[in-house]
Amino acid sequence: MNTMGRRVRNTAGFALALALGATLPAHAEDACTDDGTVCWTRTKGAAFVPGKRASRRDKRRRGRRDPGSLSVEIVGGRGSVFLNGRYVGTAPVSGITVPNGRNDLEIRDGMVVLASGRLSMPSGGVITLTVRAPTAAGPF
Secondary structure, eight states, X not given: OHHHHHHHXXXXXXXXXXHHTTXXXXXXXXXXXXXXXXXXXXXXXXXXXXXXXOOHHHHHTOEEEEEEEEEEEEESSOOEEEETTEEEEXXXXXXXXXXXXXXXXXXXXXXXXXXXXXXXXXXXXXXXEEEEOOOOOOOO
């Protein structure tokens, strides 16, 4: 009976810790644009601002120590990911190293820009973007 009681208490303690978020390393936040074409999940203070670009001053302030990480997924389509004007891969991509500070992010399918904006990355920040590709209108 004591062994069974201990198991229940240990299980209850684990469930309580999990419910309180004690085992999670960071708090994740979800956000989307008004039209719902771009959604992102961020942790450790990373942020995405659609339609904005990094200024010259922002570019000078970028750091190289303890970079952040970026993952991009495109739902219903394909696309190329460009970070600070440089091609980094074809979506889906994950684990892209992003320098600290404000960065320019653009996701394109050929000449069509699916999403663009300013990515603010703190030290060790993590952000995941999900882009919904526009549906093509058929001839009928």
